[in-house]
Amino acid sequence: MAELTTPIVFVVDDDQHLREALGNLFASVGMRVELFGSTAELLARPAKISAESCLVLDIRLPGVSGLDFQNQLAKLGNNIPIIFMTGHGDVPMSVRAMKAGALDFLTKPFRDQDMLDAVANALALDRSRRESDGARSALMTRYESLTAREREVIALVTSGLMNKQIAGKLGVSEITVKIHRGHLMEKMGVRTLAELVKAYEALRPVLDKSGKT
Structure with missing residues (x-):
């Protein structure tokens, strides 16, 4: 070994x-x-x-x-x-x-x-x-566990929009956005918005190339 x-x-x-x-x-x-x-x-x-x-x-x-x-x-x-x-x-x-x-x-x-x-x-x-590459691969595995709606929310959250603005864009309630946000942060293994932004930005080159954003 x-x-x-x-x-x-x-x-x-x-x-x-x-x-x-x-x-x-x-x-x-x-x-x-x-x-x-x-x-x-x-x-x-x-x-x-x-x-x-x-x-x-x-x-x-x-x-x-x-x-x-x-x-x-x-x-x-x-x-x-x-x-x-x-x-x-x-x-x-x-x-x-x-x-x-x-x-x-x-x-x-x-x-x-x-x-x-x-x-x-x-x-x-x-x-x-x-x-x-190993860290990015682990992040990608976490990202792929997100639902389609959670992927929409993570993109909007990390672009700087507030929960109320995201709710308006998606046509859902603000509480629904908060629930999705909590779930996706747990799945991504992050605790703060700063950590979420950092993780998402690390994935952007892969996501842009694969068209998964």
Whole structure:
């Protein structure tokens, strides 16, 4: 079970000696590591990853380049942090990669400590993202337990309307709004209006995308 939660680093480089050197480096500080000679090999791996992870990727690879692979991952909705390894002549390409969302790039040859520092930052970022995604998923489960009327009320409450105004908009009594408001706050696991607004705003990107608002 401990292995499932141990941070994992994926390394993709067609240079076998460099791959193995990086594998030994990451293993020496207690990280799991998986080595691949091409992006195709990585894609063939089972997709589910339960632990925080990052990708150390050579920008020049046979077949699909590191930059093209970064674009593929983005289209798949995979936002694993990426650290690019580059040659001196690849710096302009690396700048493009950074603009497209890469976390860092190291020019070969690089110091072991620079690579370890970059990976530590990437894993910390992925851990933070996973925690945020987990909290949002829990909130979404709570939101989906609301009735259709409660969803109408939460949207109006968090927009700043008073109970009386909400009652007028929905054509119901003010006491009915208060009842719905009490129920939805209990279901959302919040005690104050400020907490409710914060929770609803955290869900807005998901709700807007799915059309559930």
